[in-house]
Amino acid sequence: MQYVSTRAAASAASSSPSNFSDILLGGLAADGGLFLPTAYPQVSGAELDAWRKLSYADLAYEVLRKFATDIPEADLRALTAKTYTKEVYRNARAGEKASQITPLRVLEEGDGRKLVLQALSNGPTLAFKDMAMQLLGNLFEYTLAKSGAQLNIFGATSGDTGSAAEYAMRGKKGIRVFMLSPHKKMSAFQSAQMFSLQDPNIFNIAVEGVFDDCQDMVKAVSNDLPFKAAQKIGTVNSINWARVVAQVVYYFRGYLAATSSNVEKVSFTVPSGNFGNICAGHIARMMGLPIAKLVAATNENDVLDEFFRTGVYRVRKSAETYHTSSPSMDISKASNFERFIYDLVGRDGERTRALFHKVETQGGFDLSGKPGSDGDEFKKVAQYGFQSGKSTHKDRLDTIRDVADDYGITIDTHTADGIKVAREHIEKGVTMIVLETALAAKFNETILDALGVDAERPAGFENIEDLPQKFVVMSTDVEKMKAYIASHTGL
Numbered sequence: 001m002q003y004v005s006t007r008a009a010a011s012a013a014s015s016s017p018s019n020f021s022d023i024l025l026g027g028l029a030a031d032g033g034l035f036l037p038t039a040y041p042q043v044s045g046a047e048l049d050a051w052r053k054l055s056y057a058d059l060a061y062e063v064l065r066k067f068a069t070d071i072p073e074a075d076l077r078a079l080t081a082k083t084y085t086k087e088v089y090r091n092a093r094a095g096e097k098a099s100q101i102t103p104l105r106v107l108e109e110g111d112g113r114k115l116v117l118q119a120l121s122n123g124p125t126l127a128f129k130d131m132a133m134q135l136l137g138n139l140f141e142y143t144l145a146k147s148g149a150q151l152n153i154f155g156a157t158s159g160d161t162g163s164a165a166e167y168a169m170r171g172k173k174g175i176r177v178f179m180l181s182p183h184k185k186m187s188a189f190q191s192a193q194m195f196s197l198q199d200p201n202i203f204n205i206a207v208e209g210v211f212d213d214c215q216d217m218v219k220a221v222s223n224d225l226p227f228k229a230a231q232k233i234g235t236v237n238s239i240n241w242a243r244v245v246a247q248v249v250y251y252f253r254g255y256l257a258a259t260s261s262n263v264e265k266v267s268f269t270v271p272s273g274n275f276g277n278i279c280a281g282h283i284a285r286m287m288g289l290p291i292a293k294l295v296a297a298t299n300e301n302d303v304l305d306e307f308f309r310t311g312v313y314r315v316r317k318s319a320e321t322y323h324t325s326s327p328s329m330d331i332s333k334a335s336n337f338e339r340f341i342y343d344l345v346g347r348d349g350e351r352t353r354a355l356f357h358k359v360e361t362q363g364g365f366d367l368s369g370k371p372g373s374d375g376d377e378f379k380k381v382a383q384y385g386f387q388s389g390k391s392t393h394k395d396r397l398d399t400i401r402d403v404a405d406d407y408g409i410t411i412d413t414h415t416a417d418g419i420k421v422a423r424e425h426i427e428k429g430v431t432m433i434v435l436e437t438a439l440a441a442k443f444n445e446t447i448l449d450a451l452g453v454d455a456e457r458p459a460g461f462e463n464i465e466d467l468p469q470k471f472v473v474m475s476t477d478v479e480k481m482k483a484y485i486a487s488h489t490g491l
C-alpha cells in the first residue's frame with residue numbers, strides 16, 4: 001500500500017509515493033498536502049461476514065494490515081493485541097462490557113427507527129482520541145526501537161488531544177512529550193488529568209497566554225528547521241494518517257455489532273470539529289462498508305455544516321470562532337477536510353492544491369456550481385452519503401436533559417450535539433449510530449447546568465484534582481522554550 005499527497009501533481013515523476021512507516025512519524029506531505037492511499041483497499045461481503053465474530057483487537061489487525069502492508073503481520077497483530085484491551089478501555093459504564101472496547105447501547109427502538117450510541121470514550125482520558133492515540137503510542141515505540149531513533153513530541157492543547165497524547169506516550173521508550181497548554185485556562189479536571197502524570201518522559205508546560213499563543217509557539221519552533229531536526233521534534237496532530245486509520249476500525253465494529261447481515265445498512269452521526277473522526281467514516285464507506293449516511297454534527301462553529309448545506313467552505317477568523325460548551329469542536333477550519341475534497345474532485349491533486357491555496361489566500365472556496373463559484377462538485381456530495389446539522393448551547397442542555405430522562409444515562413456535551421443532529425436525520429429501517437466522543441465527567445460544568453447534579457466519574461477519577469501535579473509555567477518567549485526543550489532532551 002502506497003501513499004500520495006492530496007496535492008501531488010498528476011505526473012508520477014514529481015510525486016514520490018511513500019509506505020505506511022514513512023508517513024507514520026511525519027505530518028504534512030512536503031508539498032503541504034495530506035497523505036492518502038493511492039487506492040482504498042476493498043472489503044468483500046465474505047470478509048465482512050468473517051469479521052463479525054472477531055474481537056476488537058483482531059478486527060483492528062484485519063483493517064490495519066490492509067493499510068500498513070510494510071509492517072510484518074505478526075508485529076502488527078502484537079501491537080493491536082497490546083492496544084485494544086479491556087484494561088486500557090476500562091471506563092465502561094454500568095451495563096456495558098469493557099471487553100467490547102466500543103460497546104453499543106440501544107437508546108430508542110420502535111416505529112422502524114433505531115437510535116444507538118457507540119461508546120468510544122472508555123479509554124484512559126475518557127475521550128475518543130484514545131482510540132487512535134493508544135495505538136499510535138505503541139506504533140511509535142515499535143518503529144523507533146527498530147531504527148534506534150528518538151522522537152520528541154511538541155504540541156499545544158486546549159484539553160483532549162494533549163492528554164490523550166500524554167497517556168499514550170507515557171513511559172514509552174525513545175519518546176518524550178512537551179505539551180503546551182494555556183495557564184489556568186483548562187478545566188480543573190483537564191489540568192489534573194495531564195499534570196498529575198509523574199512520568200519522566202512527560203513535560204507539561206503551562207504558558208502564560210491563551211491557546212493561540214501556545215499554537216504560535218509550536219509553529220515558531222517547528223519553523224526553525226535546524227532546531228527541529230537536531231531535537232528530533234515531531235507532532236501528533238489530527239492529520240496524522242495512522243490516527244485516521246485507527247479510527248476506521250470502530251466504524252466496522254459499530255456496523256458489525258448493530259447488524260446481523262451484510263444486506264443491512266447503518267448511518268453514523270459524528271460530532272465533528274477537525275473532520276478527523278468522520279473522515280475515517282468516509283474511508284470505511286469507500287472500502288465498501290454498507291454505510292447509508294454520514295452525518296457531521298457541529299456546534300456553533302459550523303464550518304462543516306455550512307459546506308454540507310451549501311457547497312461553500314469558508315474558514316473562520318479567530319474573532320468568529322466561538323468558545324462553546326462542546327470545546328473540542330471549537331475550530332476555525334477543519335484540518336482533515338482536504339482528504340475528502342481530494343476524493344470529491346476526482347483525486348485531482350492539482351485541483352486540490354488550487355482550492356486549498358485559495359483557502360490560505362482568500363479564506364475559502366465555493367463548489368456550489370453557482371455563477372462565479374470554483375466548481376460544481378457539491379452536487380456529488382450526496383453520492384458520498386454526507387449530510388450535516390448543527391447544535392447550540394441550548395440544544396446541548398435540552399438534549400442532555402432529554403437523554404437523562406428518557407434513557408437514564410448522562411451524555412457529554414459533544415455527544416449531545418451528535419444526538420440532537422442524529423434525531424433530525426434518522427430514517428425508518430436504517431439504524432442510526434451516534435458516536436459518543438467523551439464521557440460526561442470531562443465537561444461537568446455543563447452537566448451541572450443541565451441536570452443540577454454532577455456527572456458520574458468512573459472509578460479511579462474520584463479525587464483526581466487532589467493528586468500532586470507536575471508542570472512548569474513559562475512565558476511566550478520562544479527562545480526560552482527552545483532552551484527548555486534542548487536541556488531536557490539532552491540532544
Ligand SMILES: *Cc1c(COP(=O)(O)O)cnc(C)c1O
Pocket residue numbers: 127128129160161238271272273274275276277278328329414437438
Ligand atoms: C476531538 C474531539 C471531537 C472532534 O473530533 P474531530 O476528529 O476533530 O472531528 C469531538 N468530540 C470530542 C470529545 C473530541 O475530543
